Structure formats: C-alpha cells, structure tokens
Amino acid sequence: MEKDVFRNLDDLKKGANIPLCVQLKVPNTMPEHCDTEKLKRGQLFFQKNVSNCVLAMLSSLVCGLSISNLLDPLVFTKVSDTPKKSLFRYMRTLVHVIKWHHNDLWNENSPARASLDEVRQKHSAVAEAMLKQEPAGKIHLSQYDMSLVQCGFVGAIILHPQGFAIPPNVNDLDDFVYLWKFIGSRLGIMDRNNICLHSYQETFFICKQIEDDILLPALKNPPKDFELMATAFTDGLNLLHKVGLYTPEAVINFVLDVIGEKRKRQSITNELRILIFKLLVQLKLYIPGFQFLMNKLVMLFYFSVTRNQKKQKLS
Known part of the structure; x- marks a missing residue:
C-alpha cells in the first residue's frame, strides 16, 4: 500500500451488499505472518486500561444506537429493549470483550476462540432471520455494517484516548489496532472491510470519517427506536448503581464534549452527570492508584458475572 493512501468510507460501503455469513472461512490457526x-x-494495552476502554466502548454504544444499521438488528432481536434485558445482554457482551483481550484467539480450548465463534454465529443467525422477514431482501449485518460495529469498539479509543483517560501513545494504539485486525477477522469481517487491517494511521482516518459523516449526522436525527433502546441501555446500567447516573442525553453530550463538538445545554441533572463523568476521567489521569482501583472493580465484576454464568450452566 502506498504511503498515506488509505481506504475510505466509500471503499467500506462496497461491502453493504455482502452478507456476514457463518460459512465465511475464518482462520482457526494463527496466521504465519502474525506478530505474536x-x-x-495490544492485549496488555487493553488490560492496563480496561476501565477506560470499557467507558469508551459503552459511550460509543449509546451514540451508535443512533445509526440505523446498528440499531435495526437490536430492535429485531428484542433482547435489549427493556432495562433488565439490556443489562443482561450487555453484561454478556462485556464478558466476551474481556475474553478476547486476555486469551489466545486461535487455540481450540481458549475462551476467546469459543467466544468469537459464538458471537460470529449469533450475528450470522440474526442476519439470516432478518433477511427472511425483509420483503425487499435488504441485507442486515452486512460487511459494511460490521465495519461500523468494529469502529464502535475501537473508534473512541483511537480518536479520543485522552477523553477517556487513555495515554495517547501511538505505539500502544498501533498494537491495539493490530490486535483488532485479528479479532475482526475472527468475527467474520473480510479484509476489505476490516478497518484495522493495515495500521493505526489508516484506522484513525477511517474512524474519523465514520464519526464525521455517519455518527454526528445520525445523532442530530436519530431513528424512531433510538430513544427506547438507548434509555433501556442507560436505565439497565443504573440498575447496577441503584442511582440514576446514566441517561442517553448525559452520555451523548459527554461524548460531544470529548469530540469538541458544540452542543445544547442540558438540564441541571444531566449537566451534573456530565461533570461526574469528566471528574472520573480526571481522577484516573491525575490521582495515583485511582485507575488501578477502577480496573480492579471492572475485573471483579467480570469474574462475578462469569461465576454466575457457570452456575447457571450447571443448574
């Protein structure tokens, strides 16, 4: 690839008519060219910043629900349209993500491989079910849609690391992108739509295009089910804290501040929530030990959820 000649959003959109298919061949052994x-x-970067990365991904999720390509499959499945259902659905998502960043991606006995195979198969099943009910034969969860999903996981981390208390070290971010090249591949994303295929620089370029051309316009004019699904998600998170810390408005406007976009002033309570989010970021950046504590809390939550999952399987 020529220097500074990157793929762009138009290149990714060519995958809009290519379905994600469970039969798509994915490598079950580590590619020879993989730099282990x-x-x-890349995994260690996530582990050191797990609470920061989770905050970035959760913020991206709320905002990403304004994009119909990402929202429609969630509405269709009806597994996250109430606070309780949403909480359990995204607790499982968190478990999947942490497994990908702590385990071997290819070993047949690895939790990460089993998790990636499970997620890929579920995505494919939803895509096939939606295709059968779509009179016009519209493809959902296409390769292009999966590019947007991948951006939802890495975009905020790559574009705005400091906004989420992540050190903006390009080498570390490049390692993280490299890891997600292979995570994306195992999720069934073809090379042409894998936004992490080449380099940090190209991934940054693509994510910035998605932010400017897809996300920000969508936030100004979200689809009809956005409020239902976004509120279910934030209300689900609030079940963990027993207080109303999260609202869609607070999370979205916090993200707009991180991006540097102009926004309307929110209610007093939502502005207070935004200040709390910013305070947490500042505490992580400047108070020794605070980020270590938050990372430990995230991992304790992860181990608690996985223990409960094992108990449910045994019962």
Missing part, C-alpha cells in the same frame, strides 16, 4: 509479541502488547 505485538498482538500480546
């Missing part, structure tokens, strides 16, 4: 040390550094 770089991949492990």
Whole structure:
C-alpha cells in the first residue's frame, strides 16, 4: 500500500451488499505472518486500561444506537429493549470483550476462540432471520455494517484516548489496532472491510470519517427506536448503581464534549452527570492508584458475572 493512501468510507460501503455469513472461512490457526509479541502488547494495552476502554466502548454504544444499521438488528432481536434485558445482554457482551483481550484467539480450548465463534454465529443467525422477514431482501449485518460495529469498539479509543483517560501513545494504539485486525477477522469481517487491517494511521482516518459523516449526522436525527433502546441501555446500567447516573442525553453530550463538538445545554441533572463523568476521567489521569482501583472493580465484576454464568450452566 502506498504511503498515506488509505481506504475510505466509500471503499467500506462496497461491502453493504455482502452478507456476514457463518460459512465465511475464518482462520482457526494463527496466521504465519502474525506478530505474536505485538498482538500480546495490544492485549496488555487493553488490560492496563480496561476501565477506560470499557467507558469508551459503552459511550460509543449509546451514540451508535443512533445509526440505523446498528440499531435495526437490536430492535429485531428484542433482547435489549427493556432495562433488565439490556443489562443482561450487555453484561454478556462485556464478558466476551474481556475474553478476547486476555486469551489466545486461535487455540481450540481458549475462551476467546469459543467466544468469537459464538458471537460470529449469533450475528450470522440474526442476519439470516432478518433477511427472511425483509420483503425487499435488504441485507442486515452486512460487511459494511460490521465495519461500523468494529469502529464502535475501537473508534473512541483511537480518536479520543485522552477523553477517556487513555495515554495517547501511538505505539500502544498501533498494537491495539493490530490486535483488532485479528479479532475482526475472527468475527467474520473480510479484509476489505476490516478497518484495522493495515495500521493505526489508516484506522484513525477511517474512524474519523465514520464519526464525521455517519455518527454526528445520525445523532442530530436519530431513528424512531433510538430513544427506547438507548434509555433501556442507560436505565439497565443504573440498575447496577441503584442511582440514576446514566441517561442517553448525559452520555451523548459527554461524548460531544470529548469530540469538541458544540452542543445544547442540558438540564441541571444531566449537566451534573456530565461533570461526574469528566471528574472520573480526571481522577484516573491525575490521582495515583485511582485507575488501578477502577480496573480492579471492572475485573471483579467480570469474574462475578462469569461465576454466575457457570452456575447457571450447571443448574
């Protein structure tokens, strides 16, 4: 690839008519060209910043629900349209994500491989079910849609690391992108639509285009089910804290501040929530040990959820 010649959003949109298919061949063995040390550094980057990365991903999720390509499958499945259902659905998502960043992606006995195979198969099943009910034969969860999903996981981290208390070290971010090249592949994303295929620089370029051309316009004119699904998600999170810390408005406007976009002033309570989010970021950046504590809390929550999952399987 020529220097500074990157793929763009138009290139990704060519995958809009290519379905995500469970039969798509994915590598079950580590590719020969894989730099294992770089991949492990990408996992270590996430582990050191797990609470920050989770905050970035959760914020991206709320905002991403304004994009109909991402919202429609969630509405269709009806597994996250109430606070309780949403909480359990995204607790499972968190478990999947943490497994990908702590385990071997290819070993047949690895929790990460089993998790990636499970997620890929579920996505494919939803896509096939939606296709059968779509009179015009519209393809949902296409390769292009999966590019947007991948951006939802990595975009905020790559574009605005400091806004989520992540050190903006390009080498570390490049390692993280390298890891997600292989995570994306195992999720069934073809090379042409894998936004992490080449480099940090190209991934940054693509994510910035998605932010400017897809996300920000969608936030100004969200689809009809956005409020239902976004509120279900934030209300679900509030079930964990027993207080109303999250609302869609607070999370979205916090993100707009991180991006540097102008926004309307919110209610006093939502402005207070935004200040709390910003305070948490500042505490992580400047108070020794605070981020370590938050990381420990996230991992304790992860272990608690996985223990409960094992108990449910045994019962």
